[in-house]
Each structure stands twice: as structure tokens, then as C-alpha cells.
Amino acid sequence: MADSKKPLILITNDDGVYALGIKKLIEAIAPLGEAVVVAPDSPRSGMSSAITCVNPIRVSLLKEEEDLKIYACTGTPVDCVKIGIDRLLNRKPDLLVSGINHGSNAAVSVVYSGTVGAALEGCIIGIPSLAVSLTDHSPHADFSEAAKFGKSVAEKVLKEGLPKGICLNLNVPNIPEVRGLKVVSQTTGRWIKEFEEMQDPSGKSVYWLIGEFFNEEPDNANSDEWALTNGYAALVPLHVDMTAYNFIEKIRNWEK
Amino acid sequence: MADSKKPLILITNDDGVYALGIKKLIEAIAPLGEAVVVAPDSPRSGMSSAITCVNPIRVSLLKEEEDLKIYACTGTPVDCVKIGIDRLLNRKPDLLVSGINHGSNAAVSVVYSGTVGAALEGCIIGIPSLAVSLTDHSPHADFSEAAKFGKSVAEKVLKEGLPKGICLNLNVPNIPEVRGLKVVSQTTGRWIKEFEEMQDPSGKSVYWLIGEFFNEEPDNANSDEWALTNGYAALVPLHVDMTAYNFIEKIRNWEK
Numbered sequence: 001m002a003d004s005k006k007p008l009i010l011i012t013n014d015d016g017v018y019a020l021g022i023k024k025l026i027e028a029i030a031p032l033g034e035a036v037v038v039a040p041d042s043p044r045s046g047m048s049s050a051i052t053c054v055n056p057i058r059v060s061l062l063k064e065e066e067d068l069k070i071y072a073c074t075g076t077p078v079d080c081v082k083i084g085i086d087r088l089l090n091r092k093p094d095l096l097v098s099g100i101n102h103g104s105n106a107a108v109s110v111v112y113s114g115t116v117g118a119a120l121e122g123c124i125i126g127i128p129s130l131a132v133s134l135t136d137h138s139p140h141a142d143f144s145e146a147a148k149f150g151k152s153v154a155e156k157v158l159k160e161g162l163p164k165g166i167c168l169n170l171n172v173p174n175i176p177e178v179r180g181l182k183v184v185s186q187t188t189g190r191w192i193k194e195f196e197e198m199q200d201p202s203g204k205s206v207y208w209l210i211g212e213f214f215n216e217e218p219d220n221a222n223s224d225e226w227a228l229t230n231g232y233a234a235l236v237p238l239h240v241d242m243t244a245y246n247f248i249e250k251i252r253n254w255e256k
Numbered sequence: 257m258a259d260s261k262k263p264l265i266l267i268t269n270d271d272g273v274y275a276l277g278i279k280k281l282i283e284a285i286a287p288l289g290e291a292v293v294v295a296p297d298s299p300r301s302g303m304s305s306a307i308t309c310v311n312p313i314r315v316s317l318l319k320e321e322e323d324l325k326i327y328a329c330t331g332t333p334v335d336c337v338k339i340g341i342d343r344l345l346n347r348k349p350d351l352l353v354s355g356i357n358h359g360s361n362a363a364v365s366v367v368y369s370g371t372v373g374a375a376l377e378g379c380i381i382g383i384p385s386l387a388v389s390l391t392d393h394s395p396h397a398d399f400s401e402a403a404k405f406g407k408s409v410a411e412k413v414l415k416e417g418l419p420k421g422i423c424l425n426l427n428v429p430n431i432p433e434v435r436g437l438k439v440v441s442q443t444t445g446r447w448i449k450e451f452e453e454m455q456d457p458s459g460k461s462v463y464w465l466i467g468e469f470f471n472e473e474p475d476n477a478n479s480d481e482w483a484l485t486n487g488y489a490a491l492v493p494l495h496v497d498m499t500a501y502n503f504i505e506k507i508r509n510w511e512k
Binding site: 045059078083087111114125163166182185195198206239240244248256 | 299301302303306307308309310312315334342368380409421422436441442444446447453454456462463465493494495496497499500504508511
């Protein structure tokens with residue numbers, strides 16, 4: 001490892017190590033310190049916080065330069081974080097950045113996203129962690145604004161840290177000039193009309209996940225979907241403790 | 257569909273439709289109404305809230321009886337809930353129950369668990385939802401206490417409902433006589449020593465996920481791990497909005 005006084009930065013994603021989004025993230029973030037990339041060897045979109053329980057995983061070193069190592073891993077995004085921490089790094093990183101995702105991870109997508117799953121995993125382990133996504137699924141999207149905002153937030157996190165149990169979810173709209181950064185909440189909503197039925201060549205039905213997002217609070221100017229729709233990058237602090245504390249006393253009388 | 261005045265109950269799990277845990281759950285829960293089971297066709301442990309994005313999924317009807325249908329699905333637990341709601345049921349269920357999981361889903365396991373992922377998905381869709389797990393990974397575990405507590409909580413939920421955005425995570429200890437039910441919070445902790453390295457037959461390294469849970473608050477009598485260790489079933493209310501609201505104002509000055 002190089003100069004240990006530089007911040008150590010773990011980088012991952014869910015679109016895979018060869019995606020343009022992580023390339024642009026590495027270009028923006030790696031110069032902030034010593035970077036180690038551990039990312040899936042192929043796309044793992046929609047993997048949430050999945051872990052590989054019944055099969056072994058493998059890791060390959062793709063690149064080793066001064067202050068930059070890149071590993072491909074056969075596991076999920078969370079596996080990448082876990083094996084990075086447990087096996088590949090010789091000290092705890094000062095920062096984890098996951099992305100830049102090809103496609104929005106705003107609103108309820110935090111639940112399904114492998115990009116966000118990786119940031120939550122960093123948070124569980126105790127690393128200040130940030131997920132960065134661009135609202136454009138195209139493999140050749142323009143990541144320049146997302147990289148700029150991602151770098152800016154990463155610098156803030158390196159400088160100020162994050163409280164235990166809290167990580168950040170940054171989404172950046174797919175427009176040439178983002179109007180600014182808003183700190184907002186996860187928009188309430190859900191996906192609807194989720195499947196398209198087709199027939200396979202033998203005539204049997206198969207179902208493809210499609211769907212559209214139904215925003216239950218389109219007028220909430222303090223929500224991430226509102227910020228994105230109105231040209232702002234949206235930063236949502238997330239916590240890994242999912243306990244609904246306010247509801248505990250409401251069902252206390254269920255105890256027996 | 258049979259008598260529509262009976263509650264409609266959607267049942268799923270992550271150990272697969274042929275697991276003993278879901279069989280015992282069906283026996284306990286299905287008599288409370290009209291039950292439709294949509295469960296993975298094989299084990300999907302550790303799938304969290306993963307969704308199947310790039311491949312189609314298939315559904316097979318395994319059994320059709322008065323008030324009980326059982327479908328196997330090639331997707332994840334969340335896919336099972338989504339396709340159940342979107343394609344297989346003719347009305348919104350009154351209750352979703354996921355489990356009984358072979359193994360604990362207490363503490364931070366809520367993040368990785370497909371069983372809990374399915375309950376969170378039901379919650380997102382607006383169905384009162386409950387995950388049930390037994391702290392025993394054995395395929396032939398004794399599910400009688402877990403089924404008893406699961407049924408009791410399910411009856412409460414059918415009667416009283418749950419607020420929007422909140423679902424329940426029930427874990428039951430693997431002991432012959434559970435002392436009672438405690439309403440508690442998700443224990444803070446993380447998994448450590450997570451991988452075992454082995455050589456494959458060609459001599460290349462592979463890594464198996466193992467690990468042990470490190471409890472950061474072993475003395476917190478209001479946490480789920482404490483309840484389980486002390487012989488109680490642990491009921492944790494979870495919310496799907498992961499926003500750390502208290503932290504928003506702390507980073508408001510990051511806006512620009």
C-alpha cells in the first residue's frame with residue numbers, strides 16, 4: 001500500500017467493474033486518496049443487499065498502479081464490500097463510494113438497489129459511505145455532472161465524517177447543468193403495472209419486470225423525486241436501523 | 257376465488273416452496289382465511305430485496321384447493337410478492353406472511369434476509385406484512401413454537417391492521433417453551449470474520465461467506481438479540497422509509 005496518510009477509499013458499484021459509471025467515479029474520486037476498487041465482474045442491478053450464501057466467490061486483480069488497485073469479484077455488491085474489508089484492504093477505509101449507477105436510485109429504489117446496498121453495507125461496517133446515481137440508464141450516459149456532485153459530497157464526507165449508522169444516497173438528474181444540491185427525504189411511492197407477459201418459443205408464459213413509479217407525494221418539495229424533477233441533485237441520509245421506534249409503544253400491549 | 261369475505265392471505269418465504277418452514281406456516285396461517293402461496297421454486301436465502309431485472313420469471317401452479325392455492329416462482333422473494341399482487345391475485349391481500357425462515361433474521365440480518373425483503377415489499381405495496389423466522393437453520397427444525405407465535409401475531413395484524421409504511425419482523429428462539437413475546441428494536445451489530453478461503457480443485461482461491469455476529473449492545477434488554485437469548489420471541493416493527501430525518505438539518509449547509 002502507498003502513503004498511509006492519504007485517505008483510503010473503497011469504490012464499488014452494481015453495474016459491474018467495466019461500466020462507464022464506475023470509470024467516471026474512479027476518475028473523480030481516486031485522486032482524493034488511495035483507491036481500491038472491488039466491483040462485480042458483470043452487472044448486478046437490482047441486487048439490493050443480497051449476499052452469496054451457498055456458492056464461493058472469486059476475486060481477480062485487474063489493475064495495480066500507484067494509489068489505485070482494481071479487483072473484479074464474482075459476488076454481489078455487498079459481497080464486494082465485505083471481501084474488500086475482510087480480505088483485500090490492510091486497514092479500514094476512510095470512505096466508501098458506490099456508483100455511479102446507470103439509472104436513478106431515488107425514492108423506494110433504495111430498497112432494491114445494489115448500489116445503495118453496497119453503501120448500506122459500508123455503513124454497517126462503520127465506514128462513511130455514499131451511493132451516487134445518475135437518472136439515465138444509458139450505457140453511454142454523460143456522467144460529468146454526477147461525477148462533479150459525487151466528488152463534492154465525497155470531499156465533505158472525508159472532511160466531516162458521518163455519524164455511526166447513517167450513510168448518504170445521492171441522485172443526480174440527467175441534465176447538462178444541475179441547479180444545485182438539495183438535502184431531502186426518500187420519496188414515498190411504489191412501482192405499479194410491474195410485469196409484461198410474453199410467450200417463450202415453446203408457448204409458455206414468462207413475465208418480465210417492467211413497471212412505472214407511482215409517486216405518492218409529487219408536491220413534496222423536500223423529497224428526492226421532487227428535487228430531481230426540478231433540476232437539483234438530491235442527497236438523502238439513510239439509516240441502517242430500520243426499527244420504527246414510534247410504533248413500539250403502540251403494540252406494547254401485544255406482549256405476553 | 258372462494259368466499260371473498262374471508263381475509264385473503266399471501267404467503268411467501270425465501271427458503272423455497274418445498275421448505276418445512278413454509279409448510280408449517282401454511283398449516284398455521286391458511287385456516288385464518290383464503291390463502292395464496294407464491295414462493296421461490298428453490299432456496300433464495302440472503303436475497304434481501306433483490307429483484308430480477310434482466311431475465312424473465314416463470315410461475316407454476318402446484319396445488320389448488322378450496323381456499324388454498326400454491327404457486328412456485330423462479331424469481332426472488334420480492335418477485336414472488338410483486339407477481340402475486342400484479343398477476344395472480346384478484347384483489348389486494350389483507351395480510352402477507354413470509355417464512356417461517358430456517359434461521360434467525362434478527363439484528364442486521366433484516367438487511368440481508370429475503371424473508372424480511374418480502375415483508376418489506378408487501379409493506380411498500382400497502383399490505384399489512386409480517387416476517388417470521390426461527391433461530392434454527394436445520395431443514396428439520398421444530399417449528400411449533402414459531403408457528404404458534406406467528407399465528408398469534410398474524411391474528412393481531414388481521415384484527416388491528418398496521419400503519420402505512422410499517423411491517424413486522426418476528427423472530428422466535430429455538431427452544432421447546434418460549435417465555436413470551438417482547439416488542440423490541442433491531443439490535444445494533446455487524447458480522448465479522450466473514451470469509452473462509454479454500455482452494456478449488458485447480459488450486460485457485462475461492463471465498464465462502466461464513467462469519468459470526470458481533471453484538472454491539474448485548475445488554476440492551478429492548479433489543480431483539482437480547483429477547484431471543486433470554487427465551488422470548490422478538491417482534492420488531494420496521495419501516496420502509498430509510499430517511500435519517502434527524503440528520504437532514506445537520507447537513508443542510510451542504511446545499512448549494
